Amino acid sequence: MTDETINVEGAVCAPSLPHTEQIVMGHGAGGRMSHQLIQKMFMPAFQNSALQAGDDAALVLPEHGRLSISTDAHVVFPLFFPGGDIGRLAICGTVNDVAMLGAQPLYITAGFILEEGLPMDTLKRVIESMRAAAEEAGVQIVAGDTKVVQRGKADGLYVTTAGVGVVREGVNISGANAKVGDAVILSGSIGDHGIAVLGARGELGFESAIQSDVAPLNHLIDAMLEVSNNIHVLRDPTRGGLATTLNEIAAQSKIGIMLNEQAISVHPEVNAACEMLGFDPLYVANEGKLIAIVAKEDAEKVLAVMKRTHYGEDAVIIGEVQGSLKGRVLLKTAYGTTRVIDMLAGEMLPRIC
Amino acid sequence: MKYVTEYRDAALVKNVIEEIHRTVTRPWTLMEICGGQTHAIVRHGIDQLLPHQIELVHGPGCPVCVTPLELIDKALEIASRPDVIFCSYGDMLRVPGSKRDLFSIKAQGGDVRVVYSPLDAVTLAQQNPAKQIVFFAIGFETTAPPNVMSVLQAQRLGLKNFSILVSHVRVPPAISAILGSPHNRVQGFLLAGHVCSIMGYWEYPPLVEKYKIPMAVTGFEPLDVAQGILTTVQLLEAGKVEVANAYQRAVTLEGLKPAQDAINKVFMECDRKWRGIGEIPMSGWGLRPEFDQFNAEKRFDVDAIRAEESPLCIAGQILQGLKKPHDCSAFGKQCTPDNPLGATMVSSEGACAAYYRYRE
Numbered sequence: 041m042t043d044e045t046i047n048v049e050g051a052v053c054a055p056s057l058p059h060t061e062q063i064v065m066g067h068g069a070g071g072r073m074s075h076q077l078i079q080k081m082f083m084p085a086f087q088n089s090a091l092q093a094g095d096d097a098a099l100v101l102p103e104h105g106r107l108s109i110s111t112d113a114h115v116v117f118p119l120f121f122p123g124g125d126i127g128r129l130a131i132c133g134t135v136n137d138v139a140m141l142g143a144q145p146l147y148i149t150a151g152f153i154l155e156e157g158l159p160m161d162t163l164k165r166v167i168e169s170m171r172a173a174a175e176e177a178g179v180q181i182v183a184g185d186t187k188v189v190q191r192g193k194a195d196g197l198y199v200t201t202a203g204v205g206v207v208r209e210g211v212n213i214s215g216a217n218a219k220v221g222d223a224v225i226l227s228g229s230i231g232d233h234g235i236a237v238l239g240a241r242g243e244l245g246f247e248s249a250i251q252s253d254v255a256p257l258n259h260l261i262d263a264m265l266e267v268s269n270n271i272h273v274l275r276d277p278t279r280g281g282l283a284t285t286l287n288e289i290a291a292q293s294k295i296g297i298m299l300n301e302q303a304i305s306v307h308p309e310v311n312a313a314c315e316m317l318g319f320d321p322l323y324v325a326n327e328g329k330l331i332a333i334v335a336k337e338d339a340e341k342v343l344a345v346m347k348r349t350h351y352g353e354d355a356v357i358i359g360e361v362q363g364s365l366k367g368r369v370l371l372k373t374a375y376g377t378t379r380v381i382d383m384l385a386g387e388m389l390p391r392i393c
Numbered sequence: 394m395k396y397v398t399e400y401r402d403a404a405l406v407k408n409v410i411e412e413i414h415r416t417v418t419r420p421w422t423l424m425e426i427c428g429g430q431t432h433a434i435v436r437h438g439i440d441q442l443l444p445h446q447i448e449l450v451h452g453p454g455c456p457v458c459v460t461p462l463e464l465i466d467k468a469l470e471i472a473s474r475p476d477v478i479f480c481s482y483g484d485m486l487r488v489p490g491s492k493r494d495l496f497s498i499k500a501q502g503g504d505v506r507v508v509y510s511p512l513d514a515v516t517l518a519q520q521n522p523a524k525q526i527v528f529f530a531i532g533f534e535t536t537a538p539p540n541v542m543s544v545l546q547a548q549r550l551g552l553k554n555f556s557i558l559v560s561h562v563r564v565p566p567a568i569s570a571i572l573g574s575p576h577n578r579v580q581g582f583l584l585a586g587h588v589c590s591i592m593g594y595w596e597y598p599p600l601v602e603k604y605k606i607p608m609a610v611t612g613f614e615p616l617d618v619a620q621g622i623l624t625t626v627q628l629l630e631a632g633k634v635e636v637a638n639a640y641q642r643a644v645t646l647e648g649l650k651p652a653q654d655a656i657n658k659v660f661m662e663c664d665r666k667w668r669g670i671g672e673i674p675m676s677g678w679g680l681r682p683e684f685d686q687f688n689a690e691k692r693f694d695v696d697a698i699r700a701e702e703s704p705l706c707i708a709g710q711i712l713q714g715l716k717k718p719h720d721c722s723a724f725g726k727q728c729t730p731d732n733p734l735g736a737t738m739v740s741s742e743g744a745c746a747a748y749y750r751y752r753e
Contacts, residue, residue, distance in 0.1 A: 245509055315397065317509070318483075374403040375615065377438020379751035382730075 063158040068188025081163060082184060085171040090147070090182040098182035100147060103206040108143035110134055111202040117195050119166065121240035123232070123251030126199055127169035129327060132256045133278070134203035135177045139258040140274045140330070142213040142265060143205030148174065149183040150201050155194040166197065177256035179203070205258075208265060217272040218293035222361040223339035225332040227260065227346060228253070228354040229305040230282050234324035235313045244317070250309045255328030260352045267345045270335035277331055280384045283322040285331060286369045287383045296365035299381065301373045303358045323384045333361060396642075400614030401437075409619040410442045416626050420446040422578050423625055424571070424714050426564055427533075427585035428455030428743065429613050435747040437615045439622075447626065450578075450714035451747075453567050453667060454585055456532040457484045457740035458712065460560045461666040462702060465490040467695040468529050468558055472498045472505050474693070478521060480514040481529040482536075483507040488739045491700045511543035511557070518547065518555040527689045530557040534588040537561055537678065538652040541659035544680070544687045558689040559679055562665055564588050565596045566676035571713055572604040579714055581625040583611040583618070586640040593648025597636045605634050612640040659684055668736050669702065669709030706735035711744050718748040725749060 059066065059073070066073040083092065090098040114130045124132075131148060138145040150170070154163065174181055236252040238244055257276065264271060273293070277285035282304070290297050306314075306321045314321050328351060334342050339357060346352030369381040399405075425431055431451045434440055440449050453459050469490045472479035479495070486495040486507065499505040504524075508514050511528045518526035530540040540557065547555040564585055571577055584594060589610045597608055607628035611621025617640060624639040638644055656678070665677025680688045690696065702708075705723045710716040718724050718737070728734040730746055737743035 243509070373437055374401065375406055375437055375439070375442060376403075377441040379436060379438055382750045 061160055063154045063156060063160065063163065063188055065156055065188050065190070068154065068186060074186060077186060078184075081160075081167055082186075085167045086174070086181040086184070088180040088182060090180065091184075098147065098149070100182065103146070105209060106207040108138045108141040108145075108205045108207050109202070110137035111200065112137060113198065113200045115195065115198050116237060118240050119162065119196050121252055122236050122249075124236075124254035124327070125166060125169050126197065127166035128173045129254050130199040130201045131170050131173035131177065131179070131181075132254050132327060134201040135173075135179055135256045135258055136276045136330070138203040138205040139261045140213070140276060141205075141207055142211035142261065142271070142274065143207040144262070145177060145179050145203050145205035145258050147182045147204045148179050148201055149203075150181055150199055151185045152187070153194055153198040153200075154186065154188045155196055156188055156191040158196055163197065166199075173256060177258055210269065211265060213271060213274050215273055215275060215289045215292040218289055218295050218297075218333045218361050219272060219335070220295060220361055220363040221336050222272055222333045223336050223357050224286075224297060224299070224359040224361065225334060225339065225343055225346070225355055226282070226304065226358045227257070227330045227332070227352045228328075229307050229310070230277070230326055230329065231306055231310040231314065231321035231324035233327040234281070235310045237325075238313070238317075244313055248309055248313060250307065250313065253326055253328035255351050257328065257330050257351055260330070260346065260349045263345050263349050263352075264332065264342050268334060268338040268342050270338040271332055271342065272335065273331070273333035275331050277326050277329060279325045281321070281323040281325060282331070283320075283369065283381045284383045286381065289331070289333065290369050291367050293361075294366050296362040296367070297359055297369045298362050298378075299359035299369065299371040301371050303356050305354060305356065322381060336360075397614060400612070400616040402616065406615050406619050409616065409623050413447070413619070413623045413626055414444050416623065416630055417444045417446050418630060420448070421580050421626060421629050422448045422450060423581045423583060423622065424450045424452045424579040425583040425611070425618075425621075426452040426454040426568065427583075427588065427613075428458065428740065429587065430583060430585065430611065430618060431455070431744055431747055433613050433615065433618055435751045438751075439615060439618055443622065447622070449622075450717070451711065451744040452571070452714060453670060453712035454533065454564065455737070455740050455743050456536070456562065457488055458708065458736040458743045459562055459667040459670070460485070460488070460531050460736065461668045462491060462700040463666065463698060464558070464560045466698045466700045467690065469493060469495065469498055470695050470698060471527055471558065471689060471693045472503045473501070474525075475502075477525045477527055478504045478506060478517055479527050479529070480506050480508045480511070480517065482509075482531065484740045485529055485531065487733070488736055489733060511540050512546060515543050515546050515550070515552070515555060518552045519550065522554060524554060525692070526555050527693075528555075528557045529560075531560045533562055533564055533585070534592045534656075535585075535590075537656045537660065538591060538649075541655050544659050544684055545655065547687060548684075553686075556687045556689040556692045557680070559660075560665070561660065561678035562667065563662075563676055563678065565600060566673050567667070568597075568600055570670070570673045570676070572600070572606060574713065576713075576715055579606070581606060581629050582608040583621045583625060584608050584636070586610055586612040586617065586643060589640070589644045589648065591649050591652050593646050594636055594638065594644065595646055595648070601634055601636055607634055608636045610636070610638045610640045610644050612643065667712070669706070669712050671709070703734045708735035708737040708745070711737055718745040721745070
């Protein structure tokens with residue numbers, strides 16, 4: 041800038057920098073910068089009338105029937121990993137939780153905690169990913185909030201989401217509804233998400249091609265509910281893995297579950313990573329799988345329709361609900377022996393050797 | 394997975410199990426020394442397939458379980474220092490010391506990190522010259538080569554901020570202690586295949602000779618474990634007292650000479666306390682005096698730390714094969730994986746944790 045270009049009319053402060061490259065504290069102060077961030081970054085991606093009204097809350101038409109409501113906080117590190125990112129995870133996680141009651145998810149809200157210095161481009165990629173996931177799931181992001189915290193007080197960005205859906209007429213799905221004789225169906229292979237994230241953190245010590253399975257499962261659930269009124273339990277085995285989720289169901293329904301180890305599918309790469317690190321795939325997180333506990337007479341019908349969908353093509357019956365051993369999950373091994381499958385105790389820890 | 398799936402083949406395992414049934418004529422008590430084998434046996438339910446005459450008792454071969462309380466307290470003290478990055482194998486984080494564990498140190502601001510290899514800790518030392526990097530070097534002969542390599546690598550790089558807290562233990566003295574006990578009831582041993590892949594099995598014929606008990610080098614997959622049991626039972630039934638190798642694809646008599654040389658260069662034999670058992674003479678490895686600068690116990694003033702075990706816990710008797718987890722009044726009650734009283738409940742290789750996790 042040369043002297044000629046400076047036009048001083050009295051004493052004025054220098055205009056503030058636009059800060060379009062990275063997040064600064066001002067983006068969270070609630071003033072013009074916050075406003076611009078919302079207008080430029082969030083509105084174009086998530087456009088819908090409820091959000092664009094710009095009020096303090098989203099106005100939506102009341103729906104008949106029962107609502108399914110869920111909320112979730114997402115703090116995954118790194119923000120981007122093979123097969124997904126924090127944005128897709130945030131949308132899919134809440135869509136899936138809402139849908140697991142047999143509801144059609146409709147609206148999502150999102151709260152962002154951004155760390156000072158976060159590259160604007162990173163935020164943009166996350167927002168775009170949320171938009172794409174919301175579109176795939178058929179939900180609208182109708183309200184949101186943005187806060188900025190000082191550098192070092194967050195890991196780039198955190199997202200909390202809440203979701204609302206409408207439960208279909210006549211559907212009554214709950215973790216407490218498993219009945220003796222029901223079939224336990226799993227929608228695909230386990231452990232992909234957990235191992236993909238570990239790989240992205242560089243904690244595997246080797247290159248891996250494992251992709252996270254993060255996906256919205258509501259359309260899969262739609263297809264299942266089309267063919268059966270006898271789906272008793274739906275649940276997605278996220279943190280704590282298949283083992284922990286089945287234990288929760290066994291406790292809620294006061295029944296026992298007997299699994300067939302050979303029916304549970306694990307990708308060879310995931311299995312290899314688990315072998316090397318001393319993890320058990322039964323305890324590794326999934327973000328695009330569901331467990332369905334279905335009346336025996338409907339099991340094959342539900343399985344067939346699942347297999348025709350993209351996210352359920354590898355679905356398989358992995359076990360059955362039993363009246364004995366209430367509250368416990370057992371597994372029949374390839375050798376005909378049985379063992380108890382317990383919940384994950386605390387953090388999943390690699391074994392020494 | 395190549396070389397894993399084949400050894401989990403149900404039909405092959407069934408063949409070996411049937412052979413065990415055909416071979417056995419009398420009751421026999423066998424001990425698998427290694428925690429990894431305990432884990433495999435209970436996970437796959439191999440003991441459920443055996444003839445009723447064969448009893449498996451679980452030995453003291455879980456390195457996490459036998460690390461003495463005192464040393465864990467020393468680790469906690471060092472890890473809580475602001476100038477330290479404390480690196481450990483993952484299993485050790487949950488092991489309770491007298492009052493706290495590494496998780497609580499971490500939550501209070503200590504820099505505690507899980508590493509998969511001690512060489513990762515050496516890299517951390519290079520990257521953080523202003524910090525002291527301490528690696529918790531625990532384990533049997535299996536983890537000794539990487540642990541001594543970290544010291545040799547730190548020496549080669551001239552690092553002044555790297556040290557290891559050593560709690561190394563060795564299998565042969567533990568077997569001697571068990572067989573020499575007046576309460577011993579073990580009649581045959583499954584030797585730890587991974588330990589023998591490093592050390593060979595030349596150390597065991599003198600023990601076999603002295604105690605007149607057969608032993609079989611045994612691997613970790615279901616077929617390996619079944620084969621190890623069959624081999625030991627065949628020796629027992631034939632009245633043969635010798636060491637057999639039932640894990641030939643990984644183990645030779647001599648073992649890995651370069652690994653043994655590296656261990657001997659950095660470590661020397663020393664007395665070692667085993668959690669729950671007590672001191673076993675010359676049962677451990679410690680750093681040679683010429684590597685004092687890499688010795689965390691010397692670098693940090695933790696010599697005065699002393700500790701006592703929970704009086705309820707019978708881990709010591711379990712580790713010696715004298716009792717089973719179900720014999721403990723605290724098992725599954727006061728003592729669970731969420732709230733372990735003793736180390737056998739902490740590690741996934743520990744007998745109590747394996748029983749809690751896999752048994753009705």
